[in-house]
Amino acid sequence: MAISLYVHVPFCLQKCAYCNFVSYPLEEETARRYRDCLLKEMALCGEVLAPPERELATVYLGGGTPTCLPAGLLEDILEGLHRYFDWPLGIEATVEANPGTVDAAKLKMLREAGINRLSLGVQSCQDHHLDLLGRLHGFRQAVEAVLLARQVGFSNLNVDLIFALPGQTLPEWRRCLEEILALAPEHISAYSLEVEEGTPLARRIQGGGLAPCEEETELAMYLEAIAFLKENGYEHYEISNFARPGFRCRHNLAYWEHRPYLGLGPAAHSFLDRRRRANVCSLEEYCARLEAGELPAGEEEELSEEALMGEAMFLGLRLLEGVSLEGFARRFGKNPLEVFAPQIASLCRRGLLEISSGHLRLTSRGLPLANMVFREFILP
Incomplete structure (x- = not known):
């Protein structure tokens, strides 16, 4: 059975104020070591997977910010995926990108390497909210990134948005939805802000410097997104996801439909043969294990029938059809x-x-x- 493949690229130009994902400041020497170790992990997984599991159903490079890598390192990773796995023509292959980390040459390289879906972390259309979130780009750069992606041939584009930000008003959120609609993405993901413990944003809120969004306003923003996007031709097919007909995210559907997937890179998760596995989170330990010829697995468990049934229920209920x-x-x-x-x-x-x-x-x-x-x- 073909599997979905996720690659975690744990580097960012700067960690955002709300982020608690495993990521590190980009340093080229460390990034080259990561590239070498990731290729080792691909080779080891290629040896232990059964032939049907080496066939890919979807590919997704996330992070972190994959597109903050120098183009040559990113190209090496994609070449490795083609070398160690069976990558059929036409499958959905996504790369996450932040505005300001892509140019025409890098986007062209991604298209030529088989990437046919771009997921842009726009997050907000108002620059003062982007500053609050610790984003390095302004909305103008986001618009420019969309235009560049279209120019090099991307016809499947997702835009990530965050709402219920401290100080954000419902009219601001409405204007943001209108501005995103003008960019005509095929897919929109709209997530309510999660204030994660230990992040700079959480510390500011706990210290009284920021007031969190009121629950009533958060609910109004969510309902506004559902109504506005449905009125404008998007299918609301998952709790936080909206798509033009024919453009649902096939990779994420694999998670929600409880299908098998393999995760590569530090902190990446896998679900194969009733077993759930998480790679070690530390980039140093991840590299050390692979340089010693070992897979970098951390936690691993075989799921009982009861656990599998429970997962199938709460994952499937994320979909609007249930x-x-x-x-x-x-x-x-x-x-x-x-x-x-x-x-x-x-x-x-x-x-x-x-x-x-x-x-x-x-x-x-x-x-x-x-x-x-x-x-x-x-x-x-």
Whole structure:
């Protein structure tokens, strides 16, 4: 069975104020060592994977900021993926990019190397909010990056946005949606700000220097995004994701549909043969292990049938169409309405879940409370 492949590129020009992902300041010598070790990991994985698992269903380079790497290192990584895995023509292949880290030459190289989808971290359309988030670009650079991507032939473009920022108003968010719509991306991801413990933004809020967005305003912004984007031709197909018809993110669908994937790079996660594995987070340990000829696996566990069923439920419920009752029964030989009878009955009574057209799905009331719903399906 073909797998989805994620590559974690753990470098940024500067860490954003809200970010708690594994990333390091870009230093070319360290980046070259990472490139060499990543190629070693590809080779080792190619040796242990069964031939069907070396065939790729989707490719996704994330981070960090993959496009902050010098073009030559990024090209080496892509060449390695082609060398060690079976990369069929036409599969969805995505690279995350930040405005200001791409130029025409780098984008052209990505297209020639098989990348056909670009995910731009725009985050906001107002420069004062970008400054608050610690972003290095302004909105003008984001517009220029979109134009460059179109010029070199990218016809599948995602824009990432964050809302519910400290001090952000509903009219500002509406204007941002309008400005993004003018850029005509095929896909839009709109996430509510998560204030992660230990980040500079969290410290400012905890110290009283910033007031977090009110819950009522956050909900209004979310509902505004749903209504506005649906009115303008986007399908709301996942809690935070909107796509023009035919442009749903196939890589992320693999996660939500609980299909197998392989993660390469420090802190990358894999899900293969009922086993979940996480690579070590430290870049130094990651490289040291690979230089010693070992895979850099950290935590690893084999999931029980109960855990697999729970994951299939809360991941599938992220999709607006929900969990197929027939598909679940075909996979596990059990009816999810019986396996999770108490949870489903309670959530339906509270108006958070509903059964429709053979699917169990979140209601419009349940969408903003999705995390509370998901917890009901996680094993204690």
